[in-house]
Amino acid sequence: MIIELLSNQKELAVTCQDVVRLFFPDAEISLEHTEECELSLKAASYVDGSVIRGTAQLKEGGKFAAEQVSGDLESLPFPDDLRNHLKRLVKLALFRLLTKHTGQPAGPWGILTGIRPTKIVHRLLDAGWLPDSIEQYLTAAYEMSAEKAVLLTDTALRQRVYLLKGKEARELISVYIGIPFCPTRCAYCSFPSYSVENSASLVEPFVEALAGEIRAIGRAAGEMGRKVQTVYVGGGTPTVLDSEKMCRLLEVINDSLVSEATVEITLEAGRPDTVTMEKLRAAREQGVTRVSINPQTMNPVTLEVIGRRHSPHQVADAFAIARQAGFKTINMDVIAGLPGETAADVQQTLAAIAVFEPENLTVHTMAVKRASRINEAKDNFEISPPREVDKMLRLAHEAAGKMGMRPYYLYRQKNMVSPLENIGYARCGHDCIYNVQMIEERQTVIGLGGGAGSKFVEPGTWYLTSHYNPKDPETYIRRIDEIIALKVDKLRSFD
Known part of the structure; x- marks a missing residue:
């Protein structure tokens, strides 16, 4: 289906695309007039003194409909934010119009x-x-x-205690460290991730380059009086590294970034088939406080479909190893909407996870990203319908409550199989502070390693600029000196 979406301002048309996709997720949207369109939409905003309006019009064949939403700017919160209020009113008019038109x-x-x-x-x-x-x-x-x-x-409200103000907001930063290697690439994955089997020759030089970046940023931050509040080692799968490389990397992190201000260090051990006692004991010795073991599902058939080589039994073993290694905060991830799964499958996964008694549970709604294998071969995967995914999230919310957890962070993604959300649940005292800082964007987060993104935040205004490392390990290794110099300069510009 081809839809034309026109506006008196190009920016409004771009903004309204997301609303149109709620009703027509697979449509081709043109922001210019086209004779080939089957549905024509027009959106506009107007200002008349203190009254602002958003309008939407629809034409399909001989049908015509319109919707208008208005507001008194002086009665709205943040009346000086005219631009965003106009966008909201236009989107609201379009949303109401399409709701009536489609009957959805x-x-x-x-x-x-x-x-x-x-x-x-x-x-x-x-x-x-x-x-x-x-x-x-x-x-x-x-x-x-x-x-x-x-x-x-x-x-x-639960997050407020973690949001920094004044001097703390300027002095405390967080650090993300990306290890872009995995045992295999999951069918839904769009993160920087390279098979460790196919990229074995790059692992050692990557670790050396990353160690250099960690040391350089640690020195620069120290010189500027910045201290690291939280560290998150993600990927990829960090625990795909062998024990020697992982221990070496954790030592560099500890020596270069950690101080009395550091309250949390997370290590993703997301693939249970990469977890060993030696690795997790080394992690505990180097100060890691939180580990993430991510089954995504406890259904062996689904695990095979999505390309994960571990079994539910290996999940149980990995969790037991983490407990024996001394971890008191363990997170587990599940995904709602995996190919072929029903709400009953998710309920079984949640019941199996409850037996482990984790402190954190992160529930993702599956998103079909462009770079994923699922998107490249959609006909080979049975995608769960939106109503079924909604049931899955409701079951997860109920299960988390029974495990003594409440939501502590929440975000959404584009291309979700249902327009819902991702939620992190935690027991009291076990919130992942890094997750809150990263989502709320009120703290500078420095990204180190493959594909890692940095967010430089100006305290008070919360003005943010982003910078990304190369995703490809070979490019990252080759350009490491340039990457370090650019990042140090950026950090200093926000001092």
Whole structure:
């Protein structure tokens, strides 16, 4: 299906694409007039004194419909933020128009299609709003369900204790370290990830280059009076490294980044088939406080379909090793919407995980990313329908509650199989602080290693600029001196 989406401002048309895709996920959207379109949409915004309006029009064959939403700018929160209010009203008009036209039930997140919806709540809390008023505003202004408004507000309230202000916001940073190697590439994966079997010759020079980047950034941060609050070693699969390389890397992290200000170090041991007692004991000795063991599903058939070589039994073994190694905070990831799975399959996975008694549970809604094998061969995978995925997330929420966990961070992604969310649950005292800082973007996060992204944040204004390392290990190794110099300069510019 071809849809034309026109506007009196190109920026509005670009913004409205996400709303159109809620109703027509597979449509081809043209932002210019085309005679080939089957559905024509027009969106516009207007300012008349203190009154602002968003309008949407629809034409399909002989059918014509229109919708308008208006507001008094002076009565809206942050009246100086005219640009974003106009965008919201236009999206709301279009959302209501397409809801009526298609007869589809409104999605639970309404027009809130952004990745970090908790930012809206934090901004309102900063302005002194009370939770009940925030929930009412979210449902009215974004057409969000009351259930999601409560979830979003509660999650943000739990995060407030971790958001830094004043001197702390300038002095404390977090560090992400990316290891872009895995035993195999999962069918849904779009992260920087290279098979360790096919890239074996690159592993040692990559570790050496990464160690150099860690040392250089550690020195630069120290010279500027910056201290590392949290470290997150992710990937890929960090534990795919052999014991010697992993221990060497952890020693460099400990020597270069860790101080009395460091309160959390996470190590992803996401693939249970890479976990050994030797590696996890070394991690504990080097100060790692949190480890993540990620089954994604406990269904052996699904594990084979998505290209993971471990078994449910290996998940249990890896978890037991982590406990024996002394870890008191263990996270487990599951994915709702994996190919061929039903809500009953997810319920079985959750029941199996509950036996382990983890402190964290992260529940992802599967996203079909362009770089994934699932996207490249869609006909070979049976994708779960949206209603089934919604059931899965409800079961996960209930299971997390029974395990004594509450939501502590939340984000969304593009191309989800259902327009829902990813949620991190945790028991009291076991929140992953890095996850909160990374999602809320109120702290500078320096990304080191393959494909790692850095976010340089100006405290107070929360102005952010991003910088990314090369994804390809060979390019990263070759350009490491240039990468280090650019990153040190960027860090100094935000001093």
